[in-house]
Amino acid sequence: MNLVNKLYNWLTGPVSISRLANESWSFLKAETSVRYFYYILLYLSFINFQWWDNVANRQNFDAIWPIFWGNGLGYETTATVVQFLHLATAFLAAIFFRHRWARFLAFLGMSQFHALESSFGQPTHQWYLFVFVSLLFIFIPDVWKKGKEVSIGAKKNLLLVFWSAQAITFLSYSMSGLGKFLGAYYQYSIGQIHGFSPHAFAYQIADWLPKIQADPVLGSFIINHPLVGWPFYAGIHFVMFFALWAAFRPSLQKLWAFSLILFHVGTYVTMDISFAPPIILLILLFMNSPFLRPETTVKDTVRDFPVVGWLLAKIT
């Protein structure tokens, strides 16, 4: 038991919520980020609403279970109801975010929109994280009571919910990294071009582009110059795999968020994959992290760095 406690303290020490709940800057950052989550959700719901033309003519609508009611109504009616619901609930949440019912409605609208987008044979992956974070944010306590001092208990719960949102976001990237490592090991073991091969990125792009019928700005360049893309492609395995570790080490959070944003930009310019919503989430959750102490130095970041930091700690 002692060992488990030691391990738990080693892992969670830098994100000690009990200590941070006493710091006003930490609370303020979390509260502000949550507030902006709902403001930005409103903006995104409007962007989705604006692209009304994009829903026309779509074929093979097959409602998945969260919008089971849509199969009886048909695609056009379901899409109309969902788009209005998404916009209306996001509007309510942007105004009444301090109320749990408004945050629940925002989750409902978001998840219905995601379900609609996912009802054409394949789930849409880019909205998953917004659905899960809006689900977790339902559990935020009311920390906006006017004229009342916020209790330490409420501050602790807010920070805990916020950290869970950070964790589920980074966990998703770590799962992706795990898949890439397992895939690379498997392909290496059977003698195929694998994730760490110099030509891996070129093969991914060349296989993908005909499927989506696109010609992104750097796609051809990487296929013709595979060695240029190699360090980025191999490096992203590392960044993704250790993303969850960064959730426990606030000194790494900004760096990891920037790296993952760069990854999304990279997949867009080489593979035409637009994963814009997670970028906004990475900004909201990590650029103003309530767990990053103001006194954090570059030395702290190096010490917390996975593998490299561990090795340096052994040497020094």
Add this chain to the structure above:
Amino acid sequence: MSYRFLKYFFAIILLVYFVGGLASRNSAKGELYPFFSWFLFDQVPNEKQNFTMRIISHGGQRHEPPLEFSQATDIFRTINQSATQYFYVIQDLGYGILNGNDRQIENARERLEKIFLGMPATYEILQVRYDPVQYWRTKEFKELKIIGVYESGK
């Protein structure tokens, strides 16, 4: 809700998210909404064997040579859908043909032919073997076999 309760509750959510995501890989579609493994592009496509489609004629216009799936951008732009969604339908149809599974063929054809928006079309399904980089450069398959020719709606 107490802090202690929430701590365990969120730990369980994260665990279920992780385990459920990995387990969903074994489902028919490789994911089970809302669980998803996030194993995207986890393997590098080496030399491949799969199925593709060529459109011989569409809306009264004959394509000479037949229009390969990867070039049929206008069709997918018209229906506001990603061609990737239909890439998997073509795979379903190809396997259905190879296995002689009439039900699978009928189902996949019904989904695929909706891209023509009710206009008459003739298309062929090919089994192909190719190296992705070589195909991208030359637009030539290493091996190509026509396994089915269909007219939409018939």
